[in-house]
Amino acid sequence: MPRRADILWAVLAVAGSLVVLLGGDDGGAAGVLLAVAACAPIAARRTHPLPAAVTALALAALGMALGYTAVVPVLAGLVLCSQAAIHSASRVTLPLTAYAGAVMAAAVAIAGTDPVTPLIMRVVLGFAIGATPVLIGGSIRRERERTREAQEFARRIAELRDRDVERAVAEERLRIARDVHDITGHHLSAISLQAAGASGARGALSDPEVRDALGRIHRLTSEALGQTRRALGVLRASGPATLAPTPRLEQLDQLLEPARAAGLAVDLQLDGSARPLSDEIEVCAYRVLQESLTNVVRHSHATSVRVRVAYGDRELTVEVVDDGVGRPAAPGGGIGGMRERVAIVGGDFSAGPSGRGWTVRASLPLSAQPSGERPRALGATP
Incomplete structure (x- = not known):
C-alpha cells in the first residue's frame, strides 16, 4: 500500500503541474491528463520504485514531445529514476541509465525548436539530462553498500574480539x-x-x-x-570452555602413547583386580606415571621401560623402571613434586637407580586411615 506521505507528494506534484499548465497557453484537457498520469506514479515510489520511474518518465517525456509544459512531470520522473537506481539491484543501473537517457534524448530532440542548436547536440543534451540522475542514484547505492559492508565487518570484528575476551576469561578461570x-x-x-x-x-x-x-x-x-x-x-x-576430564588409570594406553611414539619399548604389567578408585588416588597415580614417563623420554636415554600397576586390597602400587642411565634426583626434575603429591594422600614414594636404569615407585593407600610417607601430626608418636 502506498504511504500517505507518497500520496501527498503525488498530489502536490499534480497540483504544481496544473498550476503551470493552466497558467500557460497549453492547458488543454490532454495536457492536464498527461500531467496527472505522469505525477501519479509518485505514490508508488516506495512499493514499486522501478515501474513507477519508468512510467512517470515516459509520460512526462511524451507530454514534453507533444509540446506541453512538462517541467514538473519531467523533474518528478527524473527523481523517481534516481530513487529507483538507489533502491534496486546493481544490475538495474545500466539498463535504467540507457532507458532514461534515450527517452529524454528523444523528447528533447522532438520538442526542440531552436534552429541554431544542431540535432545531435539536442540528443546529447537530452541523454545527459536523463542519464545523470540515474548514475547519481547508482553511486549513492554503491556508497550505502560499502557502508553496510564496513558496518558488517566491524560487527564481525567486534564479535571475534568478544569471543577472544570470553575465551581468555574462561582460560584464566x-x-x-x-x-x-x-x-x-x-x-x-x-x-x-x-x-x-x-x-x-x-x-x-x-x-x-x-x-x-x-x-x-x-x-x-x-x-x-x-x-x-x-x-x-x-x-x-560456568563458561563456554570445557575442562578435560579428570585423568584416570583407565587411560593408560593414552598415557603410554608418547613413550611408544618416542621409540621406547613399553611393557605394561597389570596386577590384581582393576577397579575404579577415588579421584585423589586415581589422579595421583596417573600424574606419577605421567611425570616418570616424561623423565624417561627426556633424560634417561633408555630403550625400554616397564610400567607396573598393582591393585591390592589396601594399597595401589605404581612403578616405572627403565634401562637408561641412572641419574640422581636432581631438583626440578619432577621428583619433588611427585613426592609431595604422594605424601598428600598418605602414600610411600621412592625414586632412585636400580642397576642399569632408574626406578620410580609409589604406594598409595586405599584405606580411610592412610599410613606411610605422610606429614606426621604434631603430638603423634612416630
Whole structure:
C-alpha cells in the first residue's frame, strides 16, 4: 500500500503541474491528463520504485514531445529514476541509465525548436539530462553498500574480539581453578590427615578436649575440602570452555602413547583386580606415571621401560623402571613434586637407580586411615 506521505507528494506534484499548465497557453484537457498520469506514479515510489520511474518518465517525456509544459512531470520522473537506481539491484543501473537517457534524448530532440542548436547536440543534451540522475542514484547505492559492508565487518570484528575476551576469561578461570585445587585442596587434605592422625595419638586419647578439637578440625577441613571441590566444579563448568576430564588409570594406553611414539619399548604389567578408585588416588597415580614417563623420554636415554600397576586390597602400587642411565634426583626434575603429591594422600614414594636404569615407585593407600610417607601430626608418636 502506498504511504500517505507518497500520496501527498503525488498530489502536490499534480497540483504544481496544473498550476503551470493552466497558467500557460497549453492547458488543454490532454495536457492536464498527461500531467496527472505522469505525477501519479509518485505514490508508488516506495512499493514499486522501478515501474513507477519508468512510467512517470515516459509520460512526462511524451507530454514534453507533444509540446506541453512538462517541467514538473519531467523533474518528478527524473527523481523517481534516481530513487529507483538507489533502491534496486546493481544490475538495474545500466539498463535504467540507457532507458532514461534515450527517452529524454528523444523528447528533447522532438520538442526542440531552436534552429541554431544542431540535432545531435539536442540528443546529447537530452541523454545527459536523463542519464545523470540515474548514475547519481547508482553511486549513492554503491556508497550505502560499502557502508553496510564496513558496518558488517566491524560487527564481525567486534564479535571475534568478544569471543577472544570470553575465551581468555574462561582460560584464566580454569587456570585459577587448577591453582586453587593444587594449593588449597592439597593443603586442606594435609590438614585433615594431620588432624586425623593426631587424634589417634596416645597423648590425645587421655585428653577428651584435645581429641574433640582434633575431631572438629578433621571434620571442618573435610567439609571445606568438599565445598572447595564443589565450588571449583561450578567455576569450571560456568563458561563456554570445557575442562578435560579428570585423568584416570583407565587411560593408560593414552598415557603410554608418547613413550611408544618416542621409540621406547613399553611393557605394561597389570596386577590384581582393576577397579575404579577415588579421584585423589586415581589422579595421583596417573600424574606419577605421567611425570616418570616424561623423565624417561627426556633424560634417561633408555630403550625400554616397564610400567607396573598393582591393585591390592589396601594399597595401589605404581612403578616405572627403565634401562637408561641412572641419574640422581636432581631438583626440578619432577621428583619433588611427585613426592609431595604422594605424601598428600598418605602414600610411600621412592625414586632412585636400580642397576642399569632408574626406578620410580609409589604406594598409595586405599584405606580411610592412610599410613606411610605422610606429614606426621604434631603430638603423634612416630
